[in-house]
Each structure stands twice: as C-alpha cells, then as structure tokens.
C-alpha cells in the first residue's frame with residue numbers, strides 16, 4: 001500500500017472530478033493520504049474532506065506565503081482542531097519561503113515560530129515547507145522545537161543539513177522532482193538516507209512526476225516516486241511502498 005503524505009486534494013484543480021481522482025488513487029494502491037492546509041480556510045476544507053473519505057487525513061496550519069493573513073485567534077482555532085478533530089494528524093504545512101520578497105521574513109518567522117511552539121506544546125508532528133530558507137528554518141527548530149517530530153516536505157537540503165536533521169529525528173519527504181533527470185542532489189540524498197526516515201508524497205496538483213510532466217498531478221502518481229526510490233536503492237517498489245507507509249503511520253500515529 002502507498003501513502004501519499006502530502007496532497008492538496010482540496011485544491012480547486014479537482015473541483016470538476018475529485019471523486020474520480022480518489023478512485024484512481026485507490027486503484028493505484030494509494031490507501032492513505034494527508035491533505036495539508038495553507039491557511040485557515042483550507043484547514044477547514046481539509047478537515048471536511050477528510051471527514052468524507054476513508055484513508056484521508058488532514059493537517060492544519062498557515063503556510064509561509066499566507067503568513068500575512070494570520071490574525072489573533074487563529075492559534076486558538078488551530079489548537080482546537082488539533083485536539084478535537086480525530087482526523088487532524090499534524091500541524092502543516094508551515095515554515096519559511098524566501099523565494100519571493102513578500103510576506104516579509106519577519107512576518108513569516110513569527111507565524112512559523114508560533115506554530116512550532118503549538119506542535120511542541122500539543123506533541124503533534126509538523127509538516128515543514130522550507131524553500132531557500134534552510135538556515136533560518138533550522139535556527140527556529142533548534143531554538144523553539146525541542147523534542148519536535150515531523151517531516152521536511154519536498155526535501156531540498158544539502159548532505160550536511162540532512163545529517164543534522166537525521167540527528168534531530170526528522171523524516172524527509174520526496175515527490176515528483178525526484179523523478180526529473182536533472183535532480184542530481186535529490187537523487188543523491190534519496191540514495192543515502194536511512195529508508196526508515198523517508199516518506200513519499202505528490203504535493204499535487206503541483207510537482208508532477210516526469211512520466212506526466214506538464215499535466216495536473218494527483219495522488220495516484222505517488223507510485224512514480226516510490227519507483228524512483230526503488231530504482232535508486234536497488235529495491236522492489238512494493239518494498240519501498242511498505243516501508244514508507246510504515247514510516248508515515250509511525251510519524252503521524254495512524
């Protein structure tokens with residue numbers, strides 16, 4: 001069984017055919033999925049969708065690109081969802097994204113720190129989005145994330161950063177870009193990591209694997225990521241599917 005640990009199936013890209021997307025996922029062997037939110041509105045959407053689908057779980061939180069929208073009361077609402085909603089399994093996706101100049105780094109850091117503290121306080125895992133912000137992301141986790149567990153989604157760090165995250169107990173999420181011929185660094189990292197720290201994900205509708213590049217991505221395609229890891233490690237794809245699913249169930253307590 002495959003576990004797509006990061007799929008935005010609430011996205012409007014699926015409004016016309018969402019049920020068909022879930023059917024294709026099931027047919028491809030994807031039995032478990034996590035839908036991560038990007039703001040308060042999508043948090044509510046992910047929870048509602050998870051309530052309607054067996055095997056679908058939700059993460060709630062405010063993405064760095066949405067950090068300027070964060071307002072008083074959001075943290076209380078997130079806390080309530082995390083403690084009361086059975087299918088909410090993590091804080092996510094949260095972190096830092098320095099690719100664009102807005103929102104400011106100060107705003108992003110404040111919102112990230114608040115959510116790191118929340119995850120530590122409630123002892124729930126965290127799904128981290130770190131784009132071109134490795135140094136500050138690590139600094140915040142060192143300072144505020146004592147005892148935290150979680151995953152770096154769409155992992156893009158160096159071998160040095162990987163070592164530190166391994167010591168901190170983190171998991172590493174791999175998706176479509178791992179299948180691109182020019183993704184040398186991701187392939188190198190995915191070849192060397194302990195398998196028991198690896199998760200697979202699609203980040204759909206984005207980051208479509210090479211086989212369908214240019215089209216909309218969907219959970220069924222997480223199989224291509226498992227196949228790429230199997231190729232890199234000289235393993236059977238079912239073995240990779242089994243181990244990564246076990247890893248995700250352990251991390252998210254599913």
Ligand SMILES: [Zn+2]
Pocket residue numbers: 006008036093203
């Ligand atoms: Zn995402």
